[in-house]
Amino acid sequence: MSGPHPLAFSAVEALDRFAVVITLAVVLLVWELAVDLAGIPRYVLPAPSDIWASMVAHAGSLLGHSWVTLLETLAGFGVSLAIGIPLAVLIVYSRIFDRILYPILVASQAVPKVALAPILLVALGYSVLPKIIVAFLIAFFPVVVNTVTGLASVDRDTLNLMRSMGASKMDVFLKVRFPHAVPSMIAGFKVAIALAVVGAVVGEFVGSRSGLGYYMLLATGNFDTPLVFACVVCLTVMGIVLFYTVGLLELALARWNRAALRASETAGAFGS
Amino acid sequence: MTEVLRLTDPAGAAERSDAAVSVRGVSKHFRSRQGDVHAVDDVSLAIGRGEFVSIVGPSGCGKSTLLNMIAGLLPTTEGAIEVAGRPVTGPVHELGIVFQQHLLLAWRTILNNVLLQIEVRRLDRARYTERAKNLLGRVGLAEFADRFPDELSGGMNQRAAIVRALIHDPELLLMDEPFGALDAITRDQMGLDFHALSRQEGKTVLFITHSISEAVFLSNRVVVMSPRPGRIEEIVLVELPRERHFAIRDEPEFARHTRHIRRLFERMGVLKERHGA
Numbered sequence: 413m414s415g416p417h418p419l420a421f422s423a424v425e426a427l428d429r430f431a432v433v434i435t436l437a438v439v440l441l442v443w444e445l446a447v448d449l450a451g452i453p454r455y456v457l458p459a460p461s462d463i464w465a466s467m468v469a470h471a472g473s474l475l476g477h478s479w480v481t482l483l484e485t486l487a488g489f490g491v492s493l494a495i496g497i498p499l500a501v502l503i504v505y506s507r508i509f510d511r512i513l514y515p516i517l518v519a520s521q522a523v524p525k526v527a528l529a530p531i532l533l534v535a536l537g538y539s540v541l542p543k544i545i546v547a548f549l550i551a552f553f554p555v556v557v558n559t560v561t562g563l564a565s566v567d568r569d570t571l572n573l574m575r576s577m578g579a580s581k582m583d584v585f586l587k588v589r590f591p592h593a594v595p596s597m598i599a600g601f602k603v604a605i606a607l608a609v610v611g612a613v614v615g616e617f618v619g620s621r622s623g624l625g626y627y628m629l630l631a632t633g634n635f636d637t638p639l640v641f642a643c644v645v646c647l648t649v650m651g652i653v654l655f656y657t658v659g660l661l662e663l664a665l666a667r668w669n670r671a672a673l674r675a676s677e678t679a680g681a682f683g684s
Numbered sequence: 685m686t687e688v689l690r691l692t693d694p695a696g697a698a699e700r701s702d703a704a705v706s707v708r709g710v711s712k713h714f715r716s717r718q719g720d721v722h723a724v725d726d727v728s729l730a731i732g733r734g735e736f737v738s739i740v741g742p743s744g745c746g747k748s749t750l751l752n753m754i755a756g757l758l759p760t761t762e763g764a765i766e767v768a769g770r771p772v773t774g775p776v777h778e779l780g781i782v783f784q785q786h787l788l789l790a791w792r793t794i795l796n797n798v799l800l801q802i803e804v805r806r807l808d809r810a811r812y813t814e815r816a817k818n819l820l821g822r823v824g825l826a827e828f829a830d831r832f833p834d835e836l837s838g839g840m841n842q843r844a845a846i847v848r849a850l851i852h853d854p855e856l857l858l859m860d861e862p863f864g865a866l867d868a869i870t871r872d873q874m875g876l877d878f879h880a881l882s883r884q885e886g887k888t889v890l891f892i893t894h895s896i897s898e899a900v901f902l903s904n905r906v907v908v909m910s911p912r913p914g915r916i917e918e919i920v921l922v923e924l925p926r927e928r929h930f931a932i933r934d935e936p937e938f939a940r941h942t943r944h945i946r947r948l949f950e951r952m953g954v955l956k957e958r959h960g961a
Binding site for chain 1: 752755756757775776777779781783785787789791800801803804805
């Protein structure tokens with residue numbers, strides 16, 4: 413191995429990270445003071461301290477509703493992988509799927525998935541299922557597109573070389589196409605997991621009895637703006653944690669996939 | 685000169701029964717958006733076992749197309765090709781190929797890249813690991829077997845690609861401008877080392893290049909191709925000792941061959957003197 417370990421931070425990088433924390437602290441401080449000095453009512457814009465107090469006071473409920481939203485997100489993301497990856501393989505290997513299904517799939521992106529949420533509510537009721545479906549619909553596209561791109565972008569001479577060795581289609585897939593596609597796929601997963609959170613919350617907005625989306629609507633109805641902000645904080649933390657978890661997957665794969673390692677190096681430790 | 689004439693004679697070439705590669709009246713047309721492209725025109729060529737034959741020609745003369753047709757990776761439009769006496773109808777597995785790019789897989793170590801050839805062919809990995817290490821040692825990569833391609837230089841990666849082409853001990857090596865992406869000094873060293881290695885291993889080599897001196901330096905015979913549609917302009921028998929050293933390049937014989945080929949290209953209009961000179 414040459415060069416530093418990817419997880420090792422140099423002094424400059426450490427300062428870089430520190431700068432982010434300092435900036436955030438300054439923003440929060442200015443926010444706090446501005447609300448205080450200008451006398452802005454709490455139900456319009458609560459101060460960070462109010463939001464924090466609300467989070468502590470409602471910790472149990474917030475955790476419970478976060479759990480529901482997290483499960484919906486993960487289920488939607490999981491389904492998008494389970495359907496998206498095999499479909500991408502079909503698109504790459506089948507002329508019919510490539511010529512007919514792929515253009516339809518791309519065109520279908522013009523449909524605002526969020527607008528489908530009320531229809532799903534009518535069809536499926538207040539269960540978690542419509543939320544999972546919205547999360548899936550919204551996360552599915554980056555999974556398919558990035559997997560197709562990764563699988564299809566293998567150099568033609570590499571494929572010729574494999575043919576001359578007498579490689580079977582399975583050999584080419586397992587030994588060349590799939591490992592080659594991993595960095596591109598993970599980049600797609602990162603986008604997908606962030607979108608899945610959005611899908612789950614929108615599903616909850618439209619109609620539900622639990623989850624952070626539901627809890628936010630409830631708090632809004634009560635003019636409990638600090639609690640609304642507390643929900644937003646929970647969603648943000650969830651999004652960051654999920655995004656970084658996928659980023660960690662990338663680093664784990666980088667141990668055997670040098671291409672993924674290079675991709676993560678050029679895009680920062682966890683990409684963006 | 686009679687020898688050269690005999691070897692350029694398509695009928696004579698076709699009759700050589702000991703040929704490792706036999707190409708008879710092969711043409712290739714591509715259909716493209718610009719219309720029909722005539723890439724290769726009526727090429728006949730026989731390569732004897734153990735011979736080192738280079739094809740030299742300008743860019744786009746169809747020399748790579750010819751190599752791909754011999755490898756069975758591209759169908760011919762007209763004519764027939766035989767490798768080791770068997771007609772080529774699909775990819776030929778009894779050979780090793782090296783392309784201009786090393787095409788090593790980024791996620792495999794050098795050793796595992798070499799052994800990809802063994803895995804795909806369902807050969808005994810343990811048995812060939814020994815041979816792989818031996819060959820890597822002979823090309824100066826003994827200490828780099830467990831490194832990844834992005835940790836090595838272009839020349840080192842290309843050496844590994846050559847070992848990958850040799851690992852299963854094929855009789856025929858097809859080299860498609862293998863040193864074209866390397867700097868001039870690395871290229872000279874690679875040429876000399878590869879020549880020695882292929883002689884030691886007793887391989888038949890078809891070597892494509894656009895360098896006249898590289899072709900003369902390495903080969904028993906140099907096939908000179910015309911611009912598109914590529915046809916064989918002349919086959920030059922290189923009358924130099926079998927052992928090749930850098931000093932050969934200073935010999936009058938070497939200069940005579942490169943001059944002869946350069947003049948062929950001048951006559952075809954591929955090489956032009958400066959206007960007014």
